[in-house]
Amino acid sequence: MSSLAIDPHDKPSGPSAYAAAEIDLHECIDLVEFPIHEIGNPKRQALIKHAREGLEAFGCAHVPNFLTPAAVKAMREEATRIIDKARPADAKINPYLTADDETLAEDHPKRIFSRRTSSFINSDELEADSLLRKIYDSDIMVHFISECLNVGPIYRWADPLGRNPYSVMKNGDYFPWHFDGNDFTVSLLVQEAETGGDFEYCPNIRTAANENFDDVKAALKGDRSQVKVLKLKEGDLQIFRGRNSLHRVTPTGGNTPRIIALPTYVTDPYHVNRPHHAKAFYGRAMPIHVERERTRLDGLTD
Ligand SMILES: O=C(O)CCC(=O)C(=O)O
Numbered sequence: 001m002s003s004l005a006i007d008p009h010d011k012p013s014g015p016s017a018y019a020a021a022e023i024d025l026h027e028c029i030d031l032v033e034f035p036i037h038e039i040g041n042p043k044r045q046a047l048i049k050h051a052r053e054g055l056e057a058f059g060c061a062h063v064p065n066f067l068t069p070a071a072v073k074a075m076r077e078e079a080t081r082i083i084d085k086a087r088p089a090d091a092k093i094n095p096y097l098t099a100d101d102e103t104l105a106e107d108h109p110k111r112i113f114s115r116r117t118s119s120f121i122n123s124d125e126l127e128a129d130s131l132l133r134k135i136y137d138s139d140i141m142v143h144f145i146s147e148c149l150n151v152g153p154i155y156r157w158a159d160p161l162g163r164n165p166y167s168v169m170k171n172g173d174y175f176p177w178h179f180d181g182n183d184f185t186v187s188l189l190v191q192e193a194e195t196g197g198d199f200e201y202c203p204n205i206r207t208a209a210n211e212n213f214d215d216v217k218a219a220l221k222g223d224r225s226q227v228k229v230l231k232l233k234e235g236d237l238q239i240f241r242g243r244n245s246l247h248r249v250t251p252t253g254g255n256t257p258r259i260i261a262l263p264t265y266v267t268d269p270y271h272v273n274r275p276h277h278a279k280a281f282y283g284r285a286m287p288i289h290v291e292r293e294r295t296r297l298d299g300l301t302d
């Protein structure tokens, strides 16, 4: 046995090193299979390695069956109980969630608008004992996601509407190509639609140094050369860089809505969406969106 090998008797059994009073995740996650609360556990290290490889190779990490079936059921039931609070969108959006700019050429990607019919149950509508909120509030999750991304520190998003919503897509709904206002999104699918609902993305099509409007325009016009497709199953976890990766969800069909939980993370703890973005995506802008409107630290169009 090498001096670095882990002695099973040393395995932490109480709280992890993250906080004295921490949120117990065992009702949401199979902590034997996914011991994300145990720093140094080889299974946790293997999971982080798997996520990093996915993010490097495809701009996306995918962990099947991350949520327990009981958590999927509880989250599906929560979202279904409050589904009438989903804000009807039916708004035309460009990928940057900005208003039209008539000074630009007509085929500039900032001027290419698509109709978004998908809706959000905004984060401020979640129930008091929401499992989604519990997962989001967990420091263990923040540290785990940070390590998967190999980016730190990261923070929970200050945006009161967009920080951890459910996205809802009913029969015929579409969520068009866009970039997110937050840096990173974790997706947890809690209900599949009968048809469609594929997540499509162009990994890291833009960077802080390069908006790459030409390739964004090509993708909007149907070029598939940079498009990857991920078909999530209920309980799966996905991590992606939504600020750099153009993405969309294909139209859903059938009587069962697609419901997905979306905990989000940022590198700037002050930042929230711009008012126009908040209004177009989440149905309303709040004083915080106006107060905190400023140039983004990464300099990118919203
Ligand atoms: O529903 C999804 O899989 C992605 C949702 C999304 O892109 C967003 O909420 O910004």
Ligand SMILES: [Fe+2]
Residues within 6 Å of the ligand: 178, 179, 180, 242, 247
């Ligand atoms: Fe998005």
